[in-house]
Amino acid sequence: xxxxxxxxxxxxxxxxxxxxxxxxxxxxxxxxxxxxxxxxxxxxxxxxxxxxxxxxxxxxxxxxxxxxxxxxxxxxxxxxxxxxxxxxxxxxxxxxxxxxxxxxxxxxxxxxxxxxxxxxxxxxxxxxxxxxxxxxxxxxxxxxxxxxxxxxxxxxxxxxxxxxxxxxxxxxxxxxxxxxxxxxxxxxxxxxxxxxxxxxxxxxxxxxxxxxxxxxxxxxxxxxxxxxxxxxxxxxxxxxxxxxxxxxxxxxxxxxxxxxxxxxxxxxxxxxxxxxxxxxxxxxxxxxxxxxxxxxxxxxx
Numbered sequence: 001x002x003x004x005x006x007x008x009x010x011x012x013x014x015x016x017x018x019x020x021x022x023x024x025x026x027x028x029x030x031x032x033x034x035x036x037x038x039x040x041x042x043x044x045x046x047x048x049x050x051x052x053x054x055x056x057x058x059x060x061x062x063x064x065x066x067x068x069x070x071x072x073x074x075x076x077x078x079x080x081x082x083x084x085x086x087x088x089x090x091x092x093x094x095x096x097x098x099x100x101x102x103x104x105x106x107x108x109x110x111x112x113x114x115x116x117x118x119x120x121x122x123x124x125x126x127x128x129x130x131x132x133x134x135x136x137x138x139x140x141x142x143x144x145x146x147x148x149x150x151x152x153x154x155x156x157x158x159x160x161x162x163x164x165x166x167x168x169x170x171x172x173x174x175x176x177x178x179x180x181x182x183x184x185x186x187x188x189x190x191x192x193x194x195x196x197x198x199x200x201x202x203x204x205x206x207x208x209x210x211x212x213x214x215x216x217x218x219x220x221x222x223x224x225x226x227x228x229x230x231x232x233x234x235x236x237x238x239x240x241x242x243x244x245x246x247x248x249x250x251x252x253x254x255x256x257x258x259x260x261x262x263x264x265x266x267x268x269x270x271x272x273x274x275x276x277x278x279x280x281x282x283x284x285x286x287x288x289x290x291x292x293x294x295x296x297x298x299x300x301x
Contacts, residue, residue, distance in 0.1 A: 001051075002058040005067045006096035006181050007040075007087065009149065010075030012139055013110040014102035015163040017197035020070040022174050022190050028183035030065040032057035038071040040087050041080040051090065066181040075099060075145040079135060084152040095157065096181055097149060102163035103278040104140035104264075105248070105256050105287065111136055113244050125248040129256065137259055143266035150270070160271045164278075247290040257283065 008016055023029050037057055044050035061067050074083045087095060102110075112128045115121045122128040129136045138144070149158060159180055166173045171187035178185040248256070257280045268275035 001055045002061050002063065002067060003055055003091055004058070004069040004095070006098065007074060008068060008070035008072075008098045008100070010072040010099060010145070011101055011107060011142065012072040012076065013107050013114060014100050015166055016070055016072050016100055018170070018195070019098065019100055019161070019166065020068070021194070021196050022170055023068060023177070025189045025191070026174065026183055027186055028065055029181070030058065030061035030067045031070060036071040036073065037069055038073045038080075040069070040083050040090065041071070041073045043086070045086060045090055054090070066183045076135070076139055077145060077148060078138065084149045088152045093153065095153070097153065097158040098161060098177070099142075099146060099149075099158060100161040100163055100166060101142050103283060104142070104260050105253055105283050107140055108136045108256060109248065111139065116245060117242055124245055126252040129252065137256065140256075140260055141263040143263045143270055146267065146270060155270070162277065246294050247287050249291075250284070250288065253284055253287050
């Protein structure tokens, strides 16, 4: 029975799709046709039938392949709980884990735009962070999410990547993952100009593409379509996302940074990085510039 040998566990809106696609370009790396199967988020995977369904996703893989599951739900406590325990039971103690992290205010802003483009939610980020069912702040508590995995797996099983470093050197990052995941990197195959799943791109859950995805016919042919073909279909059949909402206020940025400060200190300690990993003053400056740009654009329109 072939099952994943590694997981991309998140974080949501932190570059997981680009990481997945760069790894998918490598010979000897296999992902199921659906990027985020999320099987380990539910107890069903512990049943005989559930395990067989999970294994069926990897029937096309070679035994020697590094086999991945890129489900951002795996680092989204409290939406999905007990994932590390299921992972250990189903996949064993040798599973490798990738956790890619992004400057948290930017992650929350992107998270909000994604949700607002597809589902009802607060119009402003300033209100969105207080919607209990969205868990925007909790999903950015990276140390909190990581510690759930460290209760089941040693740190040497986990490679924590920083999104801002990854996008500056995608080929170098993938090359550095070869030994860790068990494949021979051919990084010239990575299209470093390609951008995937940008928040300003498409409203993923709307339009003709959504209807197609729900059809039984597409369900049958989708496994036979390459990721590039699926990309072209999405671009052709999915409406553009609405314009981004206004940037968070200075007060909101400060609130997020204060809320996450202790977790950020713990994260740096856990992964052996100098605190702060992301300079809060640079974050404040970035969003101040965005507010000015937004105000200028609004005034001229």
